[in-house]
Structure formats: structure tokens, C-alpha cells
Amino acid sequence: MARIGIPRALLYHRYHLLWETFFRGLEEEVMVSPPTNKGILELGVQHSLTDICLPVKLACGHVAAIASKVDYLFLPRVLSVEKDAYTCPKIVAFPDMVRLNIPGIPKILDPVIDLRKKVVSHERQLREVAETLGKSHLLKKASREALRAQSNWFEAEPEAKKEASFLFKEVGSASWRGLRIALLGHPYNLFDSFINFNLREKLASMGIEILTLKHLEPSSIEEEAACLDYPPYWTAAKELLAGARLFFRSDLVDGIVYLIAFECGPDALLKVLIDSESKKSPHVAYMSLVLDEHTGEAGVETRVEAFLDAIARRKRTSRVTVAGVR
Amino acid sequence: MGPLTVAIKSIFRRLGQEIVVPPPTSHRTISLGARYAPELVCMPFKVTLGNMIEGLERGADTVAMATSHGNCRLGFYWPAQEIILKDLGFQFEMIPINYDRPLEFVGEFRRFGGGKGWKDVLPAFMFGIRKLLALEELEVLCMETRPRERESGLTTRLFRKWQAAVDNAPDSSTLKQVRQQARKGFLEARAESREPVARIRIVGEAYMMAEPNVNFHLQQKLGDMGVETERSYWLGKSVVRAIRLDRKGRREHEKAIRDATPYMRYPDLCTGCQSIGETIQAVRRNFDGVILIMPFTCMPEVLAQSVMHRVSEDHGIPVLPLPIDEHSDEGGISTRLEAFVDLIVRRKQLKSREALAGTGAAHSARAFGRGPTTTERLGAG
Numbered sequence: 258m259a260r261i262g263i264p265r266a267l268l269y270h271r272y273h274l275l276w277e278t279f280f281r282g283l284e285e286e287v288m289v290s291p292p293t294n295k296g297i298l299e300l301g302v303q304h305s306l307t308d309i310c311l312p313v314k315l316a317c318g319h320v321a322a323i324a325s326k327v328d329y330l331f332l333p334r335v336l337s338v339e340k341d342a343y344t345c346p347k348i349v350a351f352p353d354m355v356r357l358n359i360p361g362i363p364k365i366l367d368p369v370i371d372l373r374k375k376v377v378s379h380e381r382q383l384r385e386v387a388e389t390l391g392k393s394h395l396l397k398k399a400s401r402e403a404l405r406a407q408s409n410w411f412e413a414e415p416e417a418k419k420e421a422s423f424l425f426k427e428v429g430s431a432s433w434r435g436l437r438i439a440l441l442g443h444p445y446n447l448f449d450s451f452i453n454f455n456l457r458e459k460l461a462s463m464g465i466e467i468l469t470l471k472h473l474e475p476s477s478i479e480e481e482a483a484c485l486d487y488p489p490y491w492t493a494a495k496e497l498l499a500g501a502r503l504f505f506r507s508d509l510v511d512g513i514v515y516l517i518a519f520e521c522g523p524d525a526l527l528k529v530l531i532d533s534e535s536k537k538s539p540h541v542a543y544m545s546l547v548l549d550e551h552t553g554e555a556g557v558e559t560r561v562e563a564f565l566d567a568i569a570r571r572k573r574t575s576r577v578t579v580a581g582v583r
Numbered sequence: 584m585g586p587l588t589v590a591i592k593s594i595f596r597r598l599g600q601e602i603v604v605p606p607p608t609s610h611r612t613i614s615l616g617a618r619y620a621p622e623l624v625c626m627p628f629k630v631t632l633g634n635m636i637e638g639l640e641r642g643a644d645t646v647a648m649a650t651s652h653g654n655c656r657l658g659f660y661w662p663a664q665e666i667i668l669k670d671l672g673f674q675f676e677m678i679p680i681n682y683d684r685p686l687e688f689v690g691e692f693r694r695f696g697g698g699k700g701w702k703d704v705l706p707a708f709m710f711g712i713r714k715l716l717a718l719e720e721l722e723v724l725c726m727e728t729r730p731r732e733r734e735s736g737l738t739t740r741l742f743r744k745w746q747a748a749v750d751n752a753p754d755s756s757t758l759k760q761v762r763q764q765a766r767k768g769f770l771e772a773r774a775e776s777r778e779p780v781a782r783i784r785i786v787g788e789a790y791m792m793a794e795p796n797v798n799f800h801l802q803q804k805l806g807d808m809g810v811e812t813e814r815s816y817w818l819g820k821s822v823v824r825a826i827r828l829d830r831k832g833r834r835e836h837e838k839a840i841r842d843a844t845p846y847m848r849y850p851d852l853c854t855g856c857q858s859i860g861e862t863i864q865a866v867r868r869n870f871d872g873v874i875l876i877m878p879f880t881c882m883p884e885v886l887a888q889s890v891m892h893r894v895s896e897d898h899g900i901p902v903l904p905l906p907i908d909e910h911s912d913e914g915g916i917s918t919r920l921e922a923f924v925d926l927i928v929r930r931k932q933l934k935s936r937e938a939l940a941g942t943g944a945a946h947s948a949r950a951f952g953r954g955p956t957t958t959e960r961l962g963a964g
Binding site for chain 1: 621622623624625628654655656658659660662663666667670846847848849855856879880882883885886888889890893906
């Protein structure tokens, strides 16, 4: 039984059910790197290029943290997950970056997943991996189970710390309670609690309801994505834009926070499109937050607090006017 | 971009259309672009946005923007730019031109042709390409001549003179004559006694390489330091390659991508890897150093940069990565270039001394000779 290492970074946050179930189906031991912590960030910064984006830096840290403890590293080259669309070039080249920059790397399993031109079954995509591990006979069953597990992704509760509160405990007010905030961003920005300073947990502790793309019906996102004026050719960006439009148009939320990782290529342009969507729907408050390894927790909190105060105030005043009219 | 402007001007002039040439990229262009563009987008986006604003200010009503396939951000420039410009209150039509599809690309010009068909558009287009190639040849001549020029500033004067001649050439035969005369003129400007101190190949992102007003006149700067330079990207060549006329260029391009395989297992999947292959080619062609120029936050080139230190180590060639954005300043860039040139000149001297002294010197040279480690340090700064 070989031990397969998977870094808890990048697309892991989107496909963790798929990957973990698959390797368990192949009767291998799966070792996922621990949730991001300061040590992992430092390792990542040490082993990666200064100019690369924060998620990739963190991913390098995760790889370095488990490299010596595993027999294989699973770093799929996910080029494209649907027709005529891409993920990010950095994800495709990530195994090379790891191989050439981090010392003591074990064997890398890097299947190419490319659905740009035609649909390739999950089994075919991962045949190479099963063959390398000598487990071809289990491939069929494992990939069937994996796909079934992945279909539950939208319902699965993302892992979160039990509790986290704002640095200055006395901040915040009762008027925040019951607000509904949508968090937008790549899964690796939203569901990695280190990179976003436990934002989800903190907001939840104040009684704020948090929505993400997971709360929207997958089919409605697809429908919305099909009628975009300018469909981005990055799958994640397309989903984010479609999701943002749904949130802006509906009465589901009071405010939207868009989390961007510094240096993220698609996000830089997507911001223009989401900004312009927000102008069309002034009744939903909107804010974008750029995160990098130098971002201070207090700074992020101050901005989020001001944002929440603004929403709460707006709700209060609009209620007063409505009452006044009556 | 200078040469492109001349070529496009010529195409439209033949088609009988009026064209608004935005003023050359200046400090104002860059700051306008940087003010209205998203903060984290790459430099070419900001500069082209600035160009568009300046063009629209002068009364243009149509904006043509290059786009492409692949997963670089270039393909998504135009939607974002259209939204930003419309938000600023400009009224215009945005036309994305996809230069990966040659026929579509030429066909787009038909839309501006005022009802003229392929019969008029195609020759106009080919003549435009010829002008582009002529101008790029002038630039190559400059790069070769500048480190050898008889008196300082002569190359620049010659370039201005012949550039105007190409711009004004009314037909192909005049253009041919101009090219011949220019070649002769540049050859005469060389001094026999002067030899370049080093040869550097410039690889990396195409726009940053081609636009001297954005890359702080990189070619000219290096030339003035006595360095002969060569560029891996030429717009004219890449257009000719795209319309399947340049077999040799195509082969070379494919070979560069193949050469990158040890560093990027699937180089055709990530666009930036061409720079890796071109660096390896530079070693084979006896260049003394490579400059990897790119806009800060460039998605494909950052991949090349992330493995470049290994390429440099394995092949023994110094590489200077040069990310540029609107905050880069000329002094900083000059200092880095000067340090890099000093380094490779010294490395070259050590090498030749080593060769002269034979095996005896090899021992002591080991202490200095590891150029790449020094480069790494430079690159990180």
C-alpha cells in the first residue's frame, strides 16, 4: 500500500471528495497536508518565486510540508474541465514548478485532464495513475465511487474551525445579526481559513448568514453562464461571474464580498466585470478584498466591519423611510 | 507600437479610410491606463487602455483590439476595456481582432473597407505586412549597428530617416529600394575597429519586447552599452507565420517549444514555455546572456520565470528576469542592466582567460565561474 500525498491547496478545495475517494477506492493510503498555518506559508514563500500568486505559494508550502512523508504526490495537470474553457496555466505547470524548485520531491502522479475538445471519461483520465500504482483492476470501481462522492460537493459542508472571533471582541453590533452576506471567490480563497483570516467563521460567530456559490443551484449557475455577454474562458471565473449576477439580481443577500488573491490573473480582469454588475444593482452592497501574504488581519477586519456597518445602517434608514411614507 | 501603426495606416490608406493615430505611448498614456485599469492587471492592458483613451479623445469611433486563444489574459482584454471605456462615457464600437485565425483577421479589414472586396483588401493587407517587415528589418539593423557605430547617435539618426522613408513608400518597388539603401547606409555607419562587448538575446512577452516606450528603450540602452542584441519575437514574422507563409519560422517556433520539455512536461499547454526553449537556443547560438522581459503579473511568463533559474544553471547561461509595471523606474532598470552587462562581460573574460591558460586555470576559475548563481541573486532583487 503506497501513501499518496495531496496538498490541501488549489483545486483540492473543489475536488477533494473526488480525489480522496478515488485513491481510497484504489486501496491506497491518502495523506492530505494539514490545514494551512504560518509554517506552511513560510515554506511556500521560501520555495516559490516572489512574483507568483498567493494560492500557488501556499500550494508549494503544502507540498514541501508533506513531501518527505509520502511515496507519491498527486498533482493533476487540470488544463480544462469543460469544452473551450481553461483553468489556470499555473495549475497546469504546477508539478514542474514543484519538481524543479522543492528539494526531496517523491514521484509525482500528474495526469493531464483536458476536456477542451472532447469529453474524456474520468476513468480514462486517471488510467495512467492507476497503472503507475499497479491497481488497474480497481480503476473502474474507484472512479465510479469517486464521481458519486464528488456529486455531493455542493452539499458538503466545508471544513471550518469551531470558533473564531474578531480581534477586538467589543466591535460589532446587534444590527449585524441576521445580515446575509455572499462570499465570492475561488474555492481555495474561500475555504482556506488561513488565507482569509477565518472570515467565514468570524462572520458566522456574529450571527451573519453566509452564502457562497455552493448555495446556488448548480444548474442555475450553468444557465446564467450560458447567457453572459462576455463569457470568460476560465471555468472558475465564468462560474463566479454567473454566481455574482444571480446574487446581485436576487434578494438572497444584503452584501457581497469578493475575495481576490494578489497576483491572480483571471480575478484581475473579472473584477472589472463584477464591479460593473454591482453598479447595475445598487441595492446590494459590494466590496472586494485583495489578500496576500502581507495582508494584515486587523486591516481586513476593519474593512469588513465598516462594510457591515454600512449595510446595517442602510437597512435601518431604508426601514425608517418606508415607515415615514406610511 | 510604432511599426504596427505604420503598417495599419498603410492598409487603411489604401482602403480609403480615415484613421486616428493615437499619440505615441507616453507617460500620460501609461498613467491614464493605470488610473482606469484594475490594479492587478498586466502592463499591456494598462498601456493599450491608455492608447484607446487618447485615440477616443481625438475623435475615433471604432476601436480594434487584438485578441487570441489560449489561456493568457489577452483574449479577455477587450471585454474589460470596453466596459471601462463605456463607463467613462465614450461612445464607440469595439472590434476584437483574433490574430490566431489568419483569414478572419484579414477579413476583419473588409469591414472597414467601405464595401471593397477581397480583391482590394488582400493586396492592401500584404503591402501593410511588407512595410511591417521592412520596419522590423530596420530595427534589426539598428541592434546590429548600434554597438559598432562610428559616432554616437548615428544609428538613431539613420533609423529615423529610413523609418520615414518606409512610411512614405507608395508601392512595393519603392519599398524594396528603400530597404536596399537602408542596409547599405547602416553598413557604412559601422566602425571597423569596434566590436560588441557581448551578445544578449531578449526573450519573453511580446508586447513588452516590442514597445520601446514601455520597456524603457531596452534595445537602445543595451546597444549604447556596446551590447549586440537579438529579439526572439517580431510581430511581422509572427503574422507571416500565422498565415502559413514562413515554414522555417514555424519549425523554429515548434523546436523552441520542444526544447522546453525537460522543464515543462507539457509545454504546448502553457504559452510561456516558449521563452525557456528560446533561452536554450540562445546557448546553442553562442549568446552571452538572456534577458527575460515580462509585465509584472504576466500569467504565462511567470511560469517560465519560476523554472528559469534551473535552465540557467543547467545550460550555464546568465538570465536576467525583468518584470516591468507602471511603477518601474528608468534608473532602477538601467542599474540592473548595467550590472548584468558587467557580469556577463567579466564572465566572458574569465572564460577566454581559462581557455588560454588551458587546464591550469580551470581550478581557480571554479571559484568565480558559476555565473548562474550570481544571476539568481540578481534576478531575485
